[in-house]
Each structure stands twice: as C-alpha cells, then as structure tokens.
Amino acid sequence: EMTDITEISKMPDLFDKISKSIAPSIMGHEDIKKAIAAQLFGGARKHLPDGMRIRGDINVLLLGDPSLGKSQFLKYAKEVAPVCVYTSGKGSSAAGLTASVIRDPSSGGFNLEGGALVLADGGIVCIDEFDKMREEDRIAIHEAMEQQTISIAKAGITTILNSRTSVLAAANPIFGRYDDMKSPVENIDFQMTILSRFDLIFVLRDTIRAEHDQNLAKHIISVHQGKAADARAMANVIDAERLKTYIAYSRAHCDPRLSESAVKMLKEEYVAIRSTIRKRRNAKKEEKDWTPEAIPITVRQLEAIVRLSEALARLELQPVANEEHVRRAIRLFKVSTFQAATLGYMEGKKGSGSFHQEVMKVEKQLQARVAIGTQKSVKAILGEFVHRQEYREDTVRRAVQNMVQRGEFIYQQRQHQVKRLK
Incomplete structure (x- = not known):
C-alpha cells in the first residue's frame, strides 16, 4: 500500500x-x-x-x-x-x-x-x-x-x-x-x-x-x-x-505551510482583488438607485486561498506550499468566488438594514389587504406599492417571495398571480 x-x-x-x-x-x-x-x-x-x-x-x-x-x-x-x-x-x-x-x-x-x-x-x-x-x-x-x-x-x-x-x-x-x-x-x-x-x-x-x-x-x-x-x-x-x-x-x-515567497505573492494578490471590487463599486455609484454596500471579498476569502494553497501542496505530499500552489489556488478562486462577486452573487439576499425593514412593511400591508382565500395579480400588487406608494420593485417582489416561501401565498398562472392561503 x-x-x-x-x-x-x-x-x-x-x-x-x-x-x-x-x-x-x-x-x-x-x-x-x-x-x-x-x-x-x-x-x-x-x-x-x-x-x-x-x-x-x-x-x-x-x-x-x-x-x-x-x-x-x-x-x-x-x-x-x-x-x-x-x-x-x-x-x-x-x-x-x-x-x-x-x-x-x-x-x-x-x-x-x-x-x-x-x-x-x-x-x-x-x-x-x-x-x-x-x-x-x-x-x-x-x-x-x-x-x-x-x-x-x-x-x-x-x-x-x-x-x-x-x-x-x-x-x-x-x-x-x-x-x-x-x-x-x-x-x-x-x-x-x-x-x-x-x-x-x-x-x-x-x-x-x-x-x-x-x-x-x-x-x-x-x-x-x-x-x-x-x-x-x-x-x-x-x-x-x-x-x-x-x-x-x-x-x-502531511501538514504543509506557506513559503515566504508564497506569502508575499498572496498578500499582493489579495490587495489587487479588493481594489478591483472597490473600483467596480465606485463605478456603480453613478447609478440612480445606488445604495452603499460592503465589499463582498473579505479576510475570509484570503483565508480561503491559503487553505486552497495548502490543500494543493498536501495533494502532492509536499511540506511547503510554494508560489505555484498559490498561483493555482488564486486561479481557482478567480473562476469561482471572485467571478460570482463580480457578477453580484456575493451580495446575497438582503436581510438587514433599511431594505429588510421596507420588506417587512410591505408584508404587513399585504397581510392586511389580501384576505385569506382571495387572489390578486402580481402586476396589481406592484402597481399599488411601486407606483402609488413609491416602494422599490425589488422590495415588493422580495416581500411576495417571502410570503410564498412561508406558505402564506401560492403562485398561480405561471407566477402572474398569487392566492392567500393563511
């Protein structure tokens, strides 16, 4: 063996x-x-x-x-x-x-x-x-x-x-x-x-x-x-x-550690990745409905690259993770998490702050206005909350989706209509 x-x-x-x-x-x-x-x-x-x-x-x-x-x-x-x-x-x-x-x-x-x-x-x-x-x-x-x-x-x-x-x-x-x-x-x-x-x-x-x-x-x-x-x-x-x-x-x-040259390379790459994300965020500030958000690439992602580098060294039974291991780890990170962050996936579902409060307000109003057993079109809900009360569309859609997930609403007619269940 x-x-x-x-x-x-x-x-x-x-x-x-x-x-x-x-x-x-x-x-x-x-x-x-x-x-x-x-x-x-x-x-x-x-x-x-x-x-x-x-x-x-x-x-x-x-x-x-x-x-x-x-x-x-x-x-x-x-x-x-x-x-x-x-x-x-x-x-x-x-x-x-x-x-x-x-x-x-x-x-x-x-x-x-x-x-x-x-x-x-x-x-x-x-x-x-x-x-x-x-x-x-x-x-x-x-x-x-x-x-x-x-x-x-x-x-x-x-x-x-x-x-x-x-x-x-x-x-x-x-x-x-x-x-x-x-x-x-x-x-x-x-x-x-x-x-x-x-x-x-x-x-x-x-x-x-x-x-x-x-x-x-x-x-x-x-x-x-x-x-x-x-x-x-x-x-x-x-x-x-x-x-x-x-x-x-x-x-x-096998319990590998990073070499000095690998540490230096990793530090420079982390700073570069954060800078790229920051530039993208600064460019988005020009948009009308921009809201400030945290940069999704954090110290956890730096630790992720360290773990990947060590895993690639362990895969070869090497006691030290060198620059080549770090280079491969960074490439894997860039085609996965970094790409997801660049496209906006790492922002995640908004679950705190003013957005969450607005969603909760819409949910309470929907519970009061849509009686159990009745139906209402999603278009009518959007018209009522977005055009008349000036809520953001993504806020209203999130409120409807939350109520669907909790079983209060059920989608009908290819998600063009909702029915109140409880």
Whole structure:
C-alpha cells in the first residue's frame, strides 16, 4: 500500500490527474473537479498560542441550473472521501445537521445524539438541495462551518461538539432555474452570512452552445451504451479505492505551510482583488438607485486561498506550499468566488438594514389587504406599492417571495398571480 501511495505522489501533473479522476463520467466542469479535489485533501488545521483554532477544511457551493451534474459530484465525493455523510436539504432540520437531545424511554434521562456535521468530523458533509432548507436551519450551521464546533445547551446538557468537516453543497436558483430577466441577487435565496462561509462558489449556467450540446449529447449516449470507458481516457484516471487510500494517508501525514515567497505573492494578490471590487463599486455609484454596500471579498476569502494553497501542496505530499500552489489556488478562486462577486452573487439576499425593514412593511400591508382565500395579480400588487406608494420593485417582489416561501401565498398562472392561503 505504501508503494502505491509513493507511486501516485510521483505521478507527473498529479493535480490534473486527480481532478480528472473526480466523477470521470461527467464531461467538462474541470474547475469544479479541481475544487472538489482540493476540498478532499483540505488545508492545514492550525492551533494558535491563545487557544484559538483556524480551520483547514474547505467549503464549496455549486449554485446553478438543474441537470448540470451537481448531485453527481456530491455522490462521487461521498465515494472517495474517507469520511463522508450525504444528506438532502429538503429533509434536513437544524437538529439533524447539528445535534439533538433525545429522552431515553427506559431511564427517563436525556441523551445527546450528533447530527450529520458531527458524524462527519474529519471528513465531508454533502448537502444536496441546499436551497430547499429552511432559513433557520441554514443559520444553525453557521458556527459549524466557520468555528467547526457545535454548542449545545438543551435539557440541562451543556457541551461543545467537534464538527471539523468540509461542506460540499449544491443548490438551484430561487425560481428553479436562472431567470435572465432578474438580477443575480433576485436569483438566489442566501444571506451574505452563509455565502461568506463558502471558500469557493461556482455559478453554473445551462447556456445553449451548439458545439458543446453536440459533444455533450454524444457523451451521454455513449455512457448509456456502455462505451464511456474509453481506454485512453481511463488510463489517466485513478480509481476510487486507490484515491480514497491516498487521500486518507495525505490528510494524516502531511501538514504543509506557506513559503515566504508564497506569502508575499498572496498578500499582493489579495490587495489587487479588493481594489478591483472597490473600483467596480465606485463605478456603480453613478447609478440612480445606488445604495452603499460592503465589499463582498473579505479576510475570509484570503483565508480561503491559503487553505486552497495548502490543500494543493498536501495533494502532492509536499511540506511547503510554494508560489505555484498559490498561483493555482488564486486561479481557482478567480473562476469561482471572485467571478460570482463580480457578477453580484456575493451580495446575497438582503436581510438587514433599511431594505429588510421596507420588506417587512410591505408584508404587513399585504397581510392586511389580501384576505385569506382571495387572489390578486402580481402586476396589481406592484402597481399599488411601486407606483402609488413609491416602494422599490425589488422590495415588493422580495416581500411576495417571502410570503410564498412561508406558505402564506401560492403562485398561480405561471407566477402572474398569487392566492392567500393563511
């Protein structure tokens, strides 16, 4: 086994070879495969002299249209990760993800049962349908994703559980698939607080490209015919069992740190990325309805690049992350999170400040004006609030959407009309 691990570590272009071994039956998406490869190895966990811990685990979010293979990536990660728990956001509660207190029927006492994030300590949690989770359940995993602990204070039990795990999540846009008529912020249903905890965020779009569609159709048909295992292609793939063993060994025996030259390069690149975002924000100040917002690239994203660099060094069993590792990590960051921030996805759902207050005002007025069991067109609602009361359109649409999610409204006639249910 040790000979096999040494043999893998000495392979030329190892990073490319391992990334191609991630879900090899899925065509394309090379950058996502590289991100998942880095996530499987993870960065170095650090314990500071003051007792603080800095996580080394990498969190990845795949956000995009359906039928692009997001769930397949999660399933494959489950196969090759040494420790992994797979769950669906639709059927997951806060207690199921973190921990719950269960009464023992025989003794009458209380027992503490760990959820998915506790059971996957030292591995990966794959959460499919992440957008289908309730907001309060998503908030429950904030501590687990950043601090990597879960604090419990229930039924007289007060304790802290470890959840040193990576999160690989897949989600669809708020309307099922991306709506080009709406802004990026209107297409997603996540708060900035949860988005900032993901090191890499990939936005996947199902665009129409004739040549790509032709190649994809050919590939899928080949898979169904059992011809996908092309001898030349499979020769460059490391099988799942070997990869699983290699990942387990590297995580246990390799703890890389950044070199001095890599630190200097990383510092300069972080300042440059922040400057680019700031220039874009300054350009938007000229717009009529501009409102000041925080820059979405923070120190968390700098730490994300550090973790990625260390993961790429660990992947090669290298004790030091050099400039080449940092360069690859920055490229991965730029094609994912930085691109998402540039397009406006990292602004997240507005959940605080004046916007949130305005949304709540509109919701209260809708509850008072639309009786239970009655219907009203979305156009009429917009006309009433936007033209007569001078609310912003995105404020009114967000209020309607919030009420739909809570089950107070239901869309009818292709979302042109709403009906009050409760």
